[in-house]
Amino acid sequence: MENKMALNNQLCFSIYNANRLFGRFYQQILAPYQLTYTQYLVLLALWENDQRTLHDLGRELHLASNTLTSLLKRMETAGWLVRLRPEKDRRQLIVQLTEKGKTAQDQIERDLSQCVSENNLDPTKYQQLLADNEKLIAALRGIVDK
Amino acid sequence: MENKMALNNQLCFSIYNANRLFGRFYQQILAPYQLTYTQYLVLLALWENDQRTLHDLGRELHLASNTLTSLLKRMETAGWLVRLRPEKDRRQLIVQLTEKGKTAQDQIERDLSQCVSENNLDPTKYQQLLADNEKLIAALRGIVDK
DNA sequence: ATTGATTCAATCTTATTCGATTGATTGCGA
DNA sequence: TCGCAATCAATCGAATAAGATTGAATCAAT
Known part of the structure; x- marks a missing residue:
């Protein structure tokens, strides 16, 4: 190991x-x-959980309204989803897939699996790297999350 | 494995x-x-290679002038480096560390190693994850680079 | 030497990220 | 009920990313 602080290390x-x-x-x-x-x-x-609040979506994606608001507005404009104000709490925002948003899932998953198989990505290595990365993430969260 | 396409997979x-x-x-x-x-x-x-062109810097960081130009301008304003036009080819831009930029290295590396040791990051796992990630990167580059 | 292609950084636009603040709405305690 | 605290999405500003274009400078081939 030449230089521990080298960019590529x-x-x-x-x-x-x-x-x-x-x-x-x-x-x-x-x-x-x-x-x-x-x-x-x-x-x-x-696709996993439709009709959830911006807050709930943000909890899973680790994103807050400063990022999600404009992101969701763009996706609504493009017709993937609709943004609804629930009557029972008008502070919240419900995000709901449109038909276009729902039906796209099959085709996109097909495109993806075709691309993955064409490029011979090894599923075992994929799972191993995913597991190791999640450990890293847990360690980082322990440091950065107050 | 429940759902291969789940976000967390x-x-x-x-x-x-x-x-x-x-x-x-x-x-x-x-x-x-x-x-x-x-x-x-x-x-x-x-810190590895000072006095190099924007182009050369971008080759290592995989960033082009659209990102680097304003980034380097901000760093020049903050006094970390200077941007110079070489006489021999005035299309190019030479990036050179200031004294502030050079001397900061020691202190920042000290701060970092202290933080790493305080949080018990395992060097062996670090190297393993780095190596695996580099393999992933090589695979991805094979797909996305024309 | 002049034109034409090439190589550069710079610029422009769009889309995230993210810290910080704002403002509307709701809930709760006196 | 009155007012204050809490909870939301929305907004604002700064800093990346990255595709596309621009314009200056250089090089190459006449």
Whole structure:
């Protein structure tokens, strides 16, 4: 090991690059849908649990209203979802998928699995890296979350 | 495995979260220096090789002028570096650390190693995760780079 | 030497992130 | 009920990212 502080020995830099590359990877797949990477993450969350509040969505994505408000407005304009004010508490905002948002799931998952199989990504390594990353995240959360 | 497409089974989401947490982690350490995470990456690159062109810096950081130009201008304003037009090719931009930029290295590295040791991050796991992540990056580059 | 292609940083626009504040709405205690 | 605290989404400002274009400077081939 030459230099411990060298850029290429920094895990943060490695994660930084991996994140940007995932962005480009999904951009290729999502281009036909005019969806961004973050917007796709919102759809993933809604495909699991539809009709939830901005607050609840933000809890899963670790995003607050400063990011989500404009993100969701753009997705509403694009027709993926609708934003509703519930009568019982008009401070809240309910996010609900449209038909377009619901039906896109099948096609996008097909596009993705095709791309993954074409590129021979090893499922075992994928799961191992995911598990290790989650441990890192837990450690980081222990440090940064007050 | 319940749902392969669930948000929490997505490696991209795990990387996305890890990246944001690293941002917050470094933000804590870098706050006294008024440096952002990305600006710290620029300093790391310059501590290894000072006096290089924007182009060369961008090759290592995988960033182009659209991101680097304003980033470097802010860092020049803050006194970390100077931006110079070389006589021999005035299209280029040379980036050079100031004394402030050079001398900050020791203190920041001390702050970092202290924070790492306080939080018992395992160096072996760190290296393993780094190596695995680099493999992922290589695979992703194979897909997204034309 | 002049034109035409190439190489650069800079600029512009759009989309996140995120700390901080604002303002509307609700709930709760006196 | 009256007022204060708490809870929300929305807004604001700054800093990345990144595709696309621009314009200056250089190089190459006539």
